[in-house]
Amino acid sequence: MRFSGLSRAGTARTLLRLAAGALLLAGLAGHARAQDRTAISGTTVSLAPLKGFAPSTKFAGLENTEAKASMLVVEMPPEAHAQLSALFNNLQTAKTNFAKQNIVIDEAEDIDTAGGKGRILTGHQNVAGTTFDKWVVLLKGAKTVMITVQAPEDSDLDGDDVVTMLKSVSLGAEPTLDQKLAALPFRVRATEPFRVVDTFGGLGVLMTSGPLNVDPKGSQPMLIVSYQTGGQVAAGQLAAVAEKLLQTTRGFEKAEIAKRETVAFAGSKAGVLLSGRTAEGATGKRFAQYIGLGPDGRFVRLIVSADEATYPSLEPAIKAIADSIAFAQ
Template sequence: MRSTSTRHAILTGAFALFVAFAVPAFAQQKQTVPGTTVSLVAPEGFTVASGFAGLQNEKTKASIVIVEMPAEAHAQLSALFANLESAKANFARQGVELEDRDEVETSAGKVPLLSGTQKANGVTFAKWIALLKGVKTVLVTIQSPEDADFDGDDAETLLKSISLGSEPSMADKIGALPFAVAAAEPFRVVDTLGGSGILMTVGPLNADPSGKQPILIVAGQLAATQGLTIEQLSETLLRQTRGFGDLTISTREKRPFAGTEGYLLAGDDGAGKRFEQYLAVGPDGRFVRLIAIADADQFDGLKPGIAKIAGSIAFKPAK
């Protein structure tokens, strides 16, 4: 089983870089991506996404995903983009087959641009991934089905349209999430995660390599239910979360959550940590999940705060 510190590193990196998509014709008006430092000229037919930070085209199923991390993350991520061979090795773990690496001049300076393909749900997507640095480290992923008329020149045009501004307020970033949520003592907000999640903790550190501080993450996305009941989906998602496969589940019960009938799992990792996971699936197929983890001797004292945060969560209408 993974160490506690490794699990914390995975969870706090739950920006989980999923992917982005785009189309060929470009409008001329620059717009800000809600909850981020990024402004860009959007491809024609794109609207602000409701489930992540970025833009999407409902017709083509193409998207542009913006993931922002602390400025300090740029040095580490730059190593992944340093050359094509190292990039191939790292992105292959995510199922991305990279073919080329270029550098593009942007208003944020010269940035590396990786290109390749990825297969998902029987569809092959063309993909471009770029790394920029402003007040935040910014990862831009463009992804488009191969049969959509979008190429590397279009990706470069999009990147050249990007400008990076000041960091939005925490209220604005929380407001851009696909769900409503409010912190409750003793938890405090550290940051939002990729426009689709939020990280909270208890204690003075925002990054805790030792894994001593309690953490709480709320994340939302589309649910690939595949006919699963909420009970089955809840356990499947928990077991698929890296570092959680060996947890012992001691509580399974229906519980009101996010304005609907949700499901609660609770248990421990056999190594001094306890957890709770709340899950609810909304009427449009989106789900929201809360996971809280803390030392066993702290957990009971945190449960009122966890319950209050869980009670504040509600789905927002899809845009």
């Protein structure tokens, strides 16, 4: 199954962008000290967090809400490790690829963790005039695991403390699908003929209809629900953001929007629904994209596409899934 028209390799690159650059959280106060071990819900990861960090309700990881610092866990299929290892193990390759996300990588080193050997990249990213220090580690267990820690450059977070925390990471068995769904920052219920294939990055869920779980040709209907963690969106900007996201989603760059509607979605009465065809001409599929704002200015997005002949029969199920979506409390 493709993610928004992505191949398996493209999906890994998308999750890399998510892990390395999505969280634009700021601040960290006080000297960091390790606490008791904490399991990251919905993932294989457990670790001894730095003082002030607690499990997040917005993503798979930890955050210091007062200081606005973060640690994000992204897990991918085990086969993604080979591709990402090639990126992490060559410093120049890492610099080139992360630079595409406006992240400067300064150093790379191997570390020993409780979960096995890892590779850590350190660098920084400037966002809206604020520079964030970043640490990104790659590990392999039952899943390919990538962990990103970040904090503002002017905080007193010590890099040695971050590395110590990352060295404490241990990797357990893969959680069940129900456990991964429960760990998402939103609630969603599949409706036949759609079924859940898997979650990704602790931030999204993939559904399809048909016999295949892996569909590199994109022959089956595809439905993705995902939560946005980076930045905030004002209600008046949502329509523009919806169109921009559609235009930058692989496979939807040339989407032809036939209808723009204001709908109730994800607890908001002012959600945005775009629908039409994925491409101009006779070869496109039909699509729909819902976006709804949460109370903190972040949003949840549903995007679905299917062949022209199949789509009408799926519309009741699509609406039922959209109606089931709500932000986690």
